[in-house]
Amino acid sequence: MQRLSGKIRNTALMKIPKNTGFYIVFIAASLFFLLIQYMTHLEFMMHLAAIPLEILVGIFIVERFLERREKKEKRRMLMFIKSYLFRSEMLNLFIANFNALKFPAITMVKIKNATLEELKQMREEANTIEYKSPETMEPVIMEYVKAEHVWHNFRERAITYNFEEIFQDMIYILHFVYDVKLFKNNNPDNLFIYEAEKKVLIMEKVKKILGGGIRKFLDYAIELKEKQPDMFYDLISDYELSSQIRFPQNEDRGQTKI
Known part of the structure; x- marks a missing residue:
C-alpha cells in the first residue's frame, strides 16, 4: 500500500x-x-x-x-468505464445493496423517473442509511468480496489517472475484503455480520462501506442525469429489469423495490 x-x-x-x-x-x-x-x-x-x-x-x-x-477528459473516461462496470461486474452488488435497504426507501423506478432535484434529495437522505436486518447485510458483504477484482481494477486506474481519493477508497475496501475472506476461511459456516456486531470498529467499517456504495451509486446517477441522460436511462432500466428477475417479490403496483 x-x-x-x-x-x-x-x-x-x-x-x-x-x-x-x-x-x-x-x-x-x-x-x-x-x-x-x-x-x-x-x-x-x-x-x-x-x-x-x-x-x-x-x-x-x-x-x-x-x-x-x-483532468476533465480523464473524468469523462472514468464515467464511461464506470458505466460498463456498473452494468456488468458490479450489478449484483448494487442490486443486493439496495434490496437490503430499509431507509431511505429507494427504488429503481423512483430513480429512473426522478428529476435532477429529486435525485439530489435522495442522495441527501442517503447520508443516513438503515438496513432491514443484519442478515440482509451479509449477502451485500459477500458481493463486495466477489467483486475483489473490480476494486483492484479501480485501484490501478486511480494510479494511472492520478486520482488519489479513488485510490484510497479502493485500498480501504480491499482491506475490508481481506478481513472478510480471512474470517470466512477460519469460520466458513458463520456470518461475518454477526462477528462485526461484536466489534464496534468493524461494524462501523461495514456500515461505511455498504452505505458508501449506496451514496456512490446515487452520485453516479446524478452525474449521468446531468451529463449523459440517455446513458442514465439505459443504466437504471437495466437495474430495474435485473431487480425484477432477482427479487420479484419486491414488486409493488408495478414498481420494483430494491
Whole structure:
C-alpha cells in the first residue's frame, strides 16, 4: 500500500521540480535585466525585464488550461468505464445493496423517473442509511468480496489517472475484503455480520462501506442525469429489469423495490 500510495504522490511531484526550475529561469532573467537597468538607468532594460514575466504568465495560463482539460477528459473516461462496470461486474452488488435497504426507501423506478432535484434529495437522505436486518447485510458483504477484482481494477486506474481519493477508497475496501475472506476461511459456516456486531470498529467499517456504495451509486446517477441522460436511462432500466428477475417479490403496483 505504501509503495502504491508513494507512486501516486511521486507522479504528482515529478512535475514540481521541473516546472519550478523553469519558472526560476524566467524570473532570474527578469531580475537580471532589472539589475542592469538599475546599474545603467537604461529604460530599454525595463521592457526586456517584462518579457520573461509575460512569457511566464502565458505559460502558466496554458499549463493550467491543459491540466484542467486533461483532468476533465480523464473524468469523462472514468464515467464511461464506470458505466460498463456498473452494468456488468458490479450489478449484483448494487442490486443486493439496495434490496437490503430499509431507509431511505429507494427504488429503481423512483430513480429512473426522478428529476435532477429529486435525485439530489435522495442522495441527501442517503447520508443516513438503515438496513432491514443484519442478515440482509451479509449477502451485500459477500458481493463486495466477489467483486475483489473490480476494486483492484479501480485501484490501478486511480494510479494511472492520478486520482488519489479513488485510490484510497479502493485500498480501504480491499482491506475490508481481506478481513472478510480471512474470517470466512477460519469460520466458513458463520456470518461475518454477526462477528462485526461484536466489534464496534468493524461494524462501523461495514456500515461505511455498504452505505458508501449506496451514496456512490446515487452520485453516479446524478452525474449521468446531468451529463449523459440517455446513458442514465439505459443504466437504471437495466437495474430495474435485473431487480425484477432477482427479487420479484419486491414488486409493488408495478414498481420494483430494491
